[in-house]
Amino acid sequence: MNIGIVFYSxxxxxxxxxxxxxxxxxxNDHMVKVFSIKEDQSFEKIDIEKYDAFIFGTPVHAFSVSEPMKNYLNQISTLKDKKIFFIATQALPYEWMGGKRTIKQMKKICESKDGIICESGIINWPNSNRDKKIIKVINKLNKSL
Known part of the structure; x- marks a missing residue:
């Protein structure tokens, strides 16, 4: 599968x-291309048609999706028939402290562009089980492809 990973960090x-x-x-023999959204919110133009699936990754900012990621997602014209996955990272210890809202906001944008929403994962950075959670999220996304 040809996968595009777009993230802001x-x-x-x-x-x-x-x-x-x-x-x-x-x-697992997937073709993967990673694209980074820059601090100034600039990004490389992506040919959406070249990819079967997209993974969007962003930190939580003020209990919401980061502005650079939100602006990127909003400028995409279509995600029709593309499998969509999300990863959110957050500094606060519980998913309900912005992580769930961030995923919900990204889902709403991608659904409006006809993307096929598949899986998501939230990583709470200060959590002592962070590494196990990262592995769990990666495995979940990997199995869904």
Whole structure:
């Protein structure tokens, strides 16, 4: 499967998860291309048609999807028939402290563009079981492809 991973990372936490996910997907013979949204909200133009699935990763900002990711998702014209996956990272300890809302906001945008919503995962960065949660999310996404 040809997978596009689009992410925004301010501190590097989201980037570290995306790098691990990319390695795992490639081990399973997926073709993976990673795209980074920059701090100034600039991004590389992506040919949506080239990909079967997309993974969108972002940190939670103010209990919501980050502005750079929201702006990126809003500018996409269509995700018709594309499998869509989400990863949210957050500094607060519980998913209900912005993680769930962030996923819900991204889902709403992608559904409006006819994407096929598949799976999501939230990583609470200060959690002592963070590494186990990262592995669990990566495995869940990998199995869904």
């Amino acid at each position: 301010k501190t590097g936490n989201t980037r570290s998860i995306i790098e691990r996910l990319e390695k795992e997907l490639k081990k």
